[in-house]
Amino acid sequence: MAAESPVLVVLTTGKEAFVRANAVLQMTLMVAKTGGMPVELMGLGPGVEIFRANQRNSPAFGQMLDTLREAGVDLTVCEVSLENLGLTVDQMFPARRVRGGVEIAEKLAAGHTLLTF
Numbered sequence: 784m785a786a787e788s789p790v791l792v793v794l795t796t797g798k799e800a801f802v803r804a805n806a807v808l809q810m811t812l813m814v815a816k817t818g819g820m821p822v823e824l825m826g827l828g829p830g831v832e833i834f835r836a837n838q839r840n841s842p843a844f845g846q847m848l849d850t851l852r853e854a855g856v857d858l859t860v861c862e863v864s865l866e867n868l869g870l871t872v873d874q875m876f877p878a879r880r881v882r883g884g885v886e887i888a889e890k891l892a893a894g895h896t897l898l899t900f
């Protein structure tokens with residue numbers, strides 16, 4: 784049975800919790816594949832670190848992000864979080880940049896289901 788409202792998954796867990804972040808990515812993939820609704824995955828705060836292309840766990844995260852993208856998940860990163868962590872776009876895997884708080888508020892107002900990790 785497909786849910787009626789789109790889903791916004793907000794990941795605030797960074798590379799320090801690889802297993803947890805990976806579990807959230809896997810869960811997001813299953814929601815996208817089986818839920819029948821639009822899904823967005825947003826990296827917020829330390830969560831933007833999974834989008835970094837130049838770290839030890841990057842190959843695993845990069846493959847999973849590609850898989851999510853292929854499954855139709857809209858990948859986004861908070862540009863304020865990037866700035867606060869001193870990260871630049873050229874250090875990141877491809878993702879749409881958003882203002883995290885604004886994006887969350889707009890999605891909630893539009894009736895999205897919000898999942899945070």
